Amino acid sequence: MSVLLLGEMNDGELVLDPTAKAVNAAKALGEVTVLCAGASAATAGATAANIEGVAKVLVAEHPALSHRLAEPTAALIASLAAGYSHIMAPATSEAKNVMPRVAALLDVMVISDVSGIIDTDTFERPIYAGNAIQTVRSKDAKKIVTLRTSAFKAAAMGGSAKVEAVEIAGDPGLSEWVEDMVAESNRPELTSAGIVVSGGRGVGSEEDFALVVNLADKLGAAVGASRAAVDAGFAPNDWQVGQTGKVVAPELYLAVGISGAIQHLAGMKDSKIIVAINKDPDAPIFQIADYGLVADLFKAVPELIEKL
Amino acid sequence: MKVLVPVKRVVDYNVKVRVKADGSGVDLSNVKMSMNPFDEIAVEQAIRLKEAGAADEVVAVSIGVKQAQETLQTALAMGADRAILIVATADVHQDIEPLAVAKILKAVIEEEEPNLVLAGKQAIDNDMNATGQMLSALLGWSQATFASKLEIKGDHAVVTREIDSGLQTIKVKLPAIVTVDLRLNEPRYASLPNIMKAKKKPLDQKTAADYGIDVSPRLELVKTAEPEARRAGEVVPDVDTLVAKLKERGAV
Numbered sequence: 401m402s403v404l405l406l407g408e409m410n411d412g413e414l415v416l417d418p419t420a421k422a423v424n425a426a427k428a429l430g431e432v433t434v435l436c437a438g439a440s441a442a443t444a445g446a447t448a449a450n451i452e453g454v455a456k457v458l459v460a461e462h463p464a465l466s467h468r469l470a471e472p473t474a475a476l477i478a479s480l481a482a483g484y485s486h487i488m489a490p491a492t493s494e495a496k497n498v499m500p501r502v503a504a505l506l507d508v509m510v511i512s513d514v515s516g517i518i519d520t521d522t523f524e525r526p527i528y529a530g531n532a533i534q535t536v537r538s539k540d541a542k543k544i545v546t547l548r549t550s551a552f553k554a555a556a557m558g559g560s561a562k563v564e565a566v567e568i569a570g571d572p573g574l575s576e577w578v579e580d581m582v583a584e585s586n587r588p589e590l591t592s593a594g595i596v597v598s599g600g601r602g603v604g605s606e607e608d609f610a611l612v613v614n615l616a617d618k619l620g621a622a623v624g625a626s627r628a629a630v631d632a633g634f635a636p637n638d639w640q641v642g643q644t645g646k647v648v649a650p651e652l653y654l655a656v657g658i659s660g661a662i663q664h665l666a667g668m669k670d671s672k673i674i675v676a677i678n679k680d681p682d683a684p685i686f687q688i689a690d691y692g693l694v695a696d697l698f699k700a701v702p703e704l705i706e707k708l
Numbered sequence: 709m710k711v712l713v714p715v716k717r718v719v720d721y722n723v724k725v726r727v728k729a730d731g732s733g734v735d736l737s738n739v740k741m742s743m744n745p746f747d748e749i750a751v752e753q754a755i756r757l758k759e760a761g762a763a764d765e766v767v768a769v770s771i772g773v774k775q776a777q778e779t780l781q782t783a784l785a786m787g788a789d790r791a792i793l794i795v796a797t798a799d800v801h802q803d804i805e806p807l808a809v810a811k812i813l814k815a816v817i818e819e820e821e822p823n824l825v826l827a828g829k830q831a832i833d834n835d836m837n838a839t840g841q842m843l844s845a846l847l848g849w850s851q852a853t854f855a856s857k858l859e860i861k862g863d864h865a866v867v868t869r870e871i872d873s874g875l876q877t878i879k880v881k882l883p884a885i886v887t888v889d890l891r892l893n894e895p896r897y898a899s900l901p902n903i904m905k906a907k908k909k910p911l912d913q914k915t916a917a918d919y920g921i922d923v924s925p926r927l928e929l930v931k932t933a934e935p936e937a938r939r940a941g942e943v944v945p946d947v948d949t950l951v952a953k954l955k956e957r958g959a960v
Contacts, residue, residue, distance in 0.1 A: 410873070469878065470841065470851050493872040496837050497853045500806065504842035509807045509926035512836045522930060527834050528725045532734055535930040574850035575880045578866065582874040591872075595960075619960060627890070637856065637891060638874045643835070644890060646872065652959045662724070669938055673959050675950065681943075690941035693950050703947040708960055 401430030401520055404458075404480060406489035406498070407448050409436060409468065414444035417592035418490035420451050420554035422547045426488050427453040427555070429520055434458070434561075435480065437473060437568075439466035449561040457563045464571035467580070468494050472571045474501035479569035481506055481542065485520070491546035491647075503544040510544045511536065513647075515551040529643040530666035549591060550649035550670055583636060590622040590639065595652045598624030598641055598668070601632060602657020602678060602697060609634045611701045612656050618705050624648065626664045642667035657697045660685030677701065709860070709882075710765045711754040712822035713788065714813055715747040717772055717779040718833040731931040734833075736800050743779045746828025748786075749888045752895040753858060754826050755787035762860045763824070765789050769816055771796050771809050777911065784906035785898030791909070792816060796916035796923045803834055808916075808923040810842035815919040817847065822883065824865065829854050829887040840887035850880035853887045 403426040408415040414436060426432050432453055436444040437460040445459035458480065464472040477498070481487060487502060489495035491513045503510035515533070516524030522537045523545065590596065597619065599612035609629070616623045625635035627642050641648055643666040653671035658664060660676070660683055668674070669688055676689035679696050686692040693700055719725055720742040725734045743751075757763035768783035768791045770776040780791035794812055796804045817825065830837035844851035856875065857868035860882075868877045870889045880886075898906070916923050944950045954960045 467876070467878075470844070470853070474845065493854065493870070497841065497851075500836075500838035500841035501845040501851065503838070504807060504810060504845035507807075509805050510836070510838050510842070511927065512838060525835075526935070527932075528719070528734060529832065529835065530935055531725050532727050533933050533935050535933070536927040537930050538927055540926050572848070573881075574884075575852070575878050578877040578879055580871075580874065580876050631891065636874065637870045637889075638872060643832070644830070652954070669935075673954075673957060674938075674941075675954070686943070687940045688938045691950055691953055692941070692943045693947065694943060695947075700947055704951070707947060707951050 401485045402483065403430050403432045403486040403488055404484040405432055405434050406477065406495060407434045407436045407444060408490050408492050408494065409438050409441065409444055412438050412440040412443055414447040416447065417554060417589065418492055418549045419448065421549040421552040422488060422490040423451050423453050424555035425517060425547050425552040426486070428517060429486055431455040435460065435477065437465045437476060439463050445563045449563050450557050450559055452556045452559040454559050454561040457561050458566045459563060460566045460568055462568040464568060467577035468498065469575045469577060470497050470501050471574045472568060473498045474505060475569045475572065477502045478505040480566065484542070486543045486545060488545045488547060490549045495546050499544055499546050506542060506544070508540040508542050508544050509538065511538060512546050513548045514545050515548045526666070529662050530669065531662060548647055550647045587616065588620065588622045590624055591646050591648055593622035593650055595619050595621035596624050596648050596650045597621045597654045597656065598626065598658060599629055599635065599656045600626040600658030601628035603629060603634055606634045611697070615654065615656070615701055615705055618708055626658045626661070655685050655689070656701060658685055659683045660688065709763045709824060710767065710820065710822040711757060711763045711824045711826055712767050712769060712817060712820055713747070713750050713754045713783065714769050714825070714827050714839065715751065715779050715783050716744040716831045717741050717770060717776040718744045718831055721745055721832055727932050727934050731933060733801055733929065733932045741775070743782050744828050744831045746830060746888060748895040749890065749892050750826040750828050751783045751786050751788060752893050753888060756893065757860065767792065767820060767822065769794065769813065771804055771812050773797055773800050775800070780911055781906050782898060784909045784911070785903040786896060789909065791911045793911060793913045794916060795913065804923050805925050805927065806836050806838035806842055807926060808921060809839050810846055811921045812916055812919055813843050814846045815921065824882060825885045827885065827887050829889050840885050844885040850884045852878055852880045852884060854889045855886050856889050856891045858886060858892065
């Protein structure tokens with residue numbers, strides 16, 4: 401058994417947390433080769449080589465791979481597939497874009513968002529927004545899997561894998577990158593933060609969302625939002641936690657003005673400690689919270705900022 | 709321009725699903741079924757393209773059990789011009805996998821020759837998030853997933869995508885597959901007169917076998933289980949108690 405693992409990249413650098421978690425999950429299945437693909441990927445490759453459990457790193461550098469457009473990236477992975485029993489990636493938006501395409505190129509069914517590995521061909525994954533957990537056994541010769549990183553611990557650093565360059569399979573030239581609109585922030589990344597403070601519809605406006613942000617900054621936390629808050633324009637889409645947003649499992653999750661729709665719970669219910677602040681005592685969020693405070697958030701949050 | 713929109717019949721998003729006692733799946737008998745919410749957004753976008761003069765025909769396609777005809781009626785009532793139902797199973801509990809769905813859609817597309825396929829980014833039942841990408845691979849077309857904005861400009865589509873770090877805009881050559889995210893639009897409700905009119909719109913019925921596609925699953929279902937339940941903790945009376953509890957646990 402051997403695994404080709406797609407490293408998560410951002411602008412030539414390896415995004416370590418999701419990659420190290422995926423390595424840790426994948427190494428139970430066999431020897432792990434990490435693929436770093438980008439316009440420049442050598443720095444990322446060097447970082448990946450240091451993750452414990454990585455046997456080999458492949459570096460693919462080509463302008464066509466610069467923004468991880470699905471078509472050239474999937475073609476590259478498919479061209480490397482022959483030597484591997486498993487092709488895996490952390491279930492990021494980039495991998496969700498690319499991996500099903502790889503699977504179809506290889507005539508294999510993709511297994512998305514895997515939260516548990518039972519054996520080399522049997523996997524657990526949430527369905528219905530996490531309201532059920534399905535165990536599936538793949539009958540395909542090759543398994544194409546994306547891994548829900550919140551379900552796995554990160555591999556340590558300290559490895560020294562060998563690094564090799566690989567050529568890209570060719571660029572079909574179907575898509576062109578135009579621009580990225582990414583808010584710069586010094587806050588921790590949502591999916592790897594130890595503490596997450598999220599706001600919901602109860603926060604009421606974009607201006608008042610500053611309360612949630614201030615509480616997060618006081619705690620050195622990442623900021624999240626419910627789908628309702630994002631849809632209402634209180635918070636940007638990349639803050640969304642839930643079935644269709646990000647899945648997080650921090651040590652501490654503070655839900656402020658969030659009622660706790662199934663959709664949202666799917667993205668945070670594996671957090672270690674959940675705190676809910678909501679003025680509605682019947683809000684479903686209280687059914688899963690370790691500590692619930694029934695209070696007006698506009699009074700409770702400033703007091704919390706002051707007393708923490 | 710012709711737009712093709714695949715739609716899936718799924719458990720209504722308001723229904724709290726129950727796992728069957730024998731672990732064989734989720735109980736779908738006597739449960740309200742609706743169009744997958746992401747697919748509604750795709751249908752809405754296709755109709756808006758037609759209303760704006762960018763598209764001239766909207767064709768809805770559904771693959772699954774014969775009851776998916778109701779889902780297609782919804783698409784027609786919203787404003788799709790015609791519909792194609794492809795019956796692939798008689799068992800309401802059999803979920804046709806994205807790979808098989810993509811293969812059937814490829815065959816339909818070879819007949820229909822649309823310039824654009826608008827699909828939901830994922831179905832809220834299996835949460836696979838795969839059909840659009842797989843279809844695009846099989847056709848060798850360009851793909852733009854998780855769209856929150858879409859513009860047709862000549863022989864290209866300019867698509868803004870929701871990605872982990874924010875938003876990304878890409879330009880894809882037509883024909884293309886675009887999968888849609890929540891914030892692309894707010895789907896309309898079908899009015900009663902339109903629901904009546906929809907019944908007169910053409911709805912073709914075919915089977916997966918007509919296209920010679922094998923829909924047998926690649927993933928064998930071993931079991932379906934309830935997730936580990938999380939128990940409610942305690943309600944604290946005030947902020948001071950909350951802070952004390954969190955300090956006690958070493959959480960802050």
